[in-house]
Amino acid sequence: MPAARRISIKDIARAAGVSSSTVSRALNDSSLISVDVRTRIQRLAREMGYTPNALAQSLQSNRSHSVGVIITTISDPYFARLVQGVEEAARQKGLTVFMATSSNDPDNEIRILENFQRRRVDGVILAASRIDEEYARKFEHVRLPVIMVNNQATGQNPDLHSLSMDDLSGGEMAAEHLYALGHRRIGYAGMRNRPGSNARRLQGYQAVMRRHGLEARPEFICNSPEDVPDGLEGDFTAGKEMALALLDQGASAIFCYCDSVAAGALAACRERNLAVPEQVSIIGYDDSDLCPILTPTLTTIHQPALDMGRMALQMLAKTLSGEPVADTVLQPSLVKRGSTAPAGQS
Amino acid sequence: MPAARRISIKDIARAAGVSSSTVSRALNDSSLISVDVRTRIQRLAREMGYTPNALAQSLQSNRSHSVGVIITTISDPYFARLVQGVEEAARQKGLTVFMATSSNDPDNEIRILENFQRRRVDGVILAASRIDEEYARKFEHVRLPVIMVNNQATGQNPDLHSLSMDDLSGGEMAAEHLYALGHRRIGYAGMRNRPGSNARRLQGYQAVMRRHGLEARPEFICNSPEDVPDGLEGDFTAGKEMALALLDQGASAIFCYCDSVAAGALAACRERNLAVPEQVSIIGYDDSDLCPILTPTLTTIHQPALDMGRMALQMLAKTLSGEPVADTVLQPSLVKRGSTAPAGQS
DNA sequence: CTATTTCATGCGAACGTTTGCATAAATTTT
């Protein structure tokens, strides 16, 4: 393909009989240019089908007006919402987003980060999860503004900020809600393949139990195997199995790590012929799209993934313009729906 | 922020006491360079923390090794899977992806396309939906390899190709499956806000009815209002309402436009105390994550969204390397699960 | 030991912009 060379500022300059600087200024609405020349050139540019070369502009200006976002997988609706928020906000700020998924592999993350640095993105939003020792070391070399989502910032990069949800508090809310409904035999169904948030939510649950003078009974704490396949079905199946076990222990309420696990718990109750919420209460986490379509509709802890994406981008944009930004922790909130109710007198 | 200038090839050249061409060649493993100089320079580059500037490289080479993908929204799992496929395949081919969502607004699409052209992406995957007249006209000016997903190619761009699913055939499969199970009063629950595919699936359904000498009874064809809100809940609610209406007409089976509509249909049956699949059969479309977690599990038409994304990117990559590519139509397939069964003798 | 080939390197242009500086023309001030 000969690919008829694209038309550049020089071509316009030639056609208009002026220098390329003049064309450049005219196209940028510089005040240094007489108004008639400007309009003439702008018209000409349009007629000739000129499209500015952002690569050249970036090279010159040292600003690419692009950001990279790294997530583990886009098939998790939580991340999907997150990047949707990022993308929306980015568009509004005139930024374009590179998107890459790491499949939760640190090496992959490093490679992606490398690539983003080559492409001279202005900054990165990193919503992937694992940061182990070796990884953190490699991470030191990154000379880029970074917003870490749901992960604490380590290292001495001055432009490294973090935005997270308060999982501890979310866990407390969920447990407190169930407790307030009169439940005392509350089970926790966790996912071991999300170690960080899982631990914090569990911790919140345990704090509430302790606060009310209930010893944390280990038979009410359930965690999935490590190797549950990613995706809705994996969570669902794990949730169902854990819920069956918890129900067999006599739990009257189950706090699930996430909504898809809770969907599994609902299925478990159906299988045991236990009515939700009359006999068993179930609470999820995330407030995903699933909640309103389950039977019964799912009480859950709302995580504003969309807002979080937006905010992450706004923090990044602030950093880029040199404004100071503070690390932020967002609070989740309880959304009551149909799957929780006062404990029966079983 | 002074942002200590990044280290460039020239810096390495100075440090090594050679010319920048030598450095460039050394870093690119050119055979024109003595092996000891090459290793020395590569080590030096690593030590100095050199990161190549892809902008400059692209400017020079006229290839950015990036592609743009435009979808309507990422919160639709179908599109999420699609871009996941694109991204995977892109990584494998050494391409980086720009992602943008159009919210189904043609003007937005144009703007995004414009932006991609500025950034000199090598090609675009366009999985947005609407192409009306005015839009098509603007589209003529695009001088970029484009793969259109689920949309026919119009216009004279030689590098415009298309990849689609055969919705007609999918509709036939669904209807044929229900017919083969003995159902005769088969309803269709469509979504009017996806006009193209909705029409084709319906058409497939009607073709099957006709083929078997059943007149298409209009009371068995239901379509949602235009203004159903995007997202799972909207589809679900619309599906539930349509299903209620169809059940009232005496339908013994319902073919739903998509899985989330089918989820609504299942809820409708539960509300009417009709057992699925014993009394009513429900079939969905997409084979989304939802299917295995519904009760009963959902029989559906499989759309390989992930594969489609991969394939779209591969087609694009082929186009980029000048190989000829043919427009492709993929066949869906039937996935039998728990929501369909032989018609009862009602 | 000179003539030729091979090998390794440097020079400089090019990719498409933007922008500081110089300059010419037009305008205003004395």
Add this chain to the structure above:
DNA sequence: AAAATTTATGCAAACGTTCGCATGAAATAG
């Protein structure tokens, strides 16, 4: 009418690469 100012334009360097061409050095051939 000359001097000072403003206005509009051009020149050329710079951003960080790559690559064709020229060139000097080393190796081989005669």
